[in-house]
Amino acid sequence: MKWNSIETFFLDMDGTILDLSYDNYFWHQHIPHIYAQKNNISFEKAKLEFEEKYKKKKNTIQWYSLNFWSEELGINLDTELIKTKHKIKVFPKVPEFLDQLKKRKIKIILLTNCPRKMLNVKITQTKLWGYFSNIISSEDFGYAKETDEFWQFLEKEIFYNKDKAIFIDDSENVLKYSYKNGLKNIISINYPDSNREKQEIQGYRSLDSISLFEFEKKFID
Numbered sequence: 001m002k003w004n005s006i007e008t009f010f011l012d013m014d015g016t017i018l019d020l021s022y023d024n025y026f027w028h029q030h031i032p033h034i035y036a037q038k039n040n041i042s043f044e045k046a047k048l049e050f051e052e053k054y055k056k057k058k059n060t061i062q063w064y065s066l067n068f069w070s071e072e073l074g075i076n077l078d079t080e081l082i083k084t085k086h087k088i089k090v091f092p093k094v095p096e097f098l099d100q101l102k103k104r105k106i107k108i109i110l111l112t113n114c115p116r117k118m119l120n121v122k123i124t125q126t127k128l129w130g131y132f133s134n135i136i137s138s139e140d141f142g143y144a145k146e147t148d149e150f151w152q153f154l155e156k157e158i159f160y161n162k163d164k165a166i167f168i169d170d171s172e173n174v175l176k177y178s179y180k181n182g183l184k185n186i187i188s189i190n191y192p193d194s195n196r197e198k199q200e201i202q203g204y205r206s207l208d209s210i211s212l213f214e215f216e217k218k219f220i221d
């Protein structure tokens with residue numbers, strides 16, 4: 001594939017353009033802490049209880065939902081989101097990378113499992129409004145990206161040529177479903193969380209960071 005044939009860039013948000021360290025902090029530190037306070041139990045016990053509930057919902061749309069967890073835990077997560085929003089961080093050189101795409105007149109479409117409310121806070125906090133021609137939250141479809149339904153809804157929502165599109169995401173399961181649904185040019189991210197070790201995802205091209213994407217290099221042989 002040559003550069004001048006690429007029309008669409010589908011980008012994941014958390015772990016791809018934003019540091020996943022915020023989400024890991026929010027869900028695995030901050031929320032268990034608030035849950036412990038609320039129920040007058042230790043942080044360790046709160047974490048165990050929450051992680052157990054959380055694990056059961058993995059790969060479902062509820063796993064990502066602020067409303068679902070607000071109700072389930074009896075905590076207003078919207079308030080907690082606002083209290084912690086200063087920790088939301090864009091990865092270095094992401095705006096420059098997005099500028100490069102815009103300069104080449106490539107459509108940039110955000111595909112995220114992050115619910116709308118949280119997505120709005122994140123994009124506002126990192127000042128990334130204006131880069132995307134579409135922003136799709138899987139919450140709109142009612143199916144997470146790691147389902148066939150998500151990709152079927154996407155095809156109805158957006159016209160794009162699968163051969164001329166690139167998709168970048170840090171989740172192995174999501175990449176698997178995108179490939180299964182016809183996307184061919186797929187890239188995974190090796191360091192979605194700046195505080196954690198490298199992750200190894202087999203079977204796709206990978207980048208340590210999205211800003212290391214090599215423009216001009218022939219993409220697919």
Ligand SMILES: [Mg+2]
Binds near residue numbers: 013
């Ligand atoms: Mg992600």
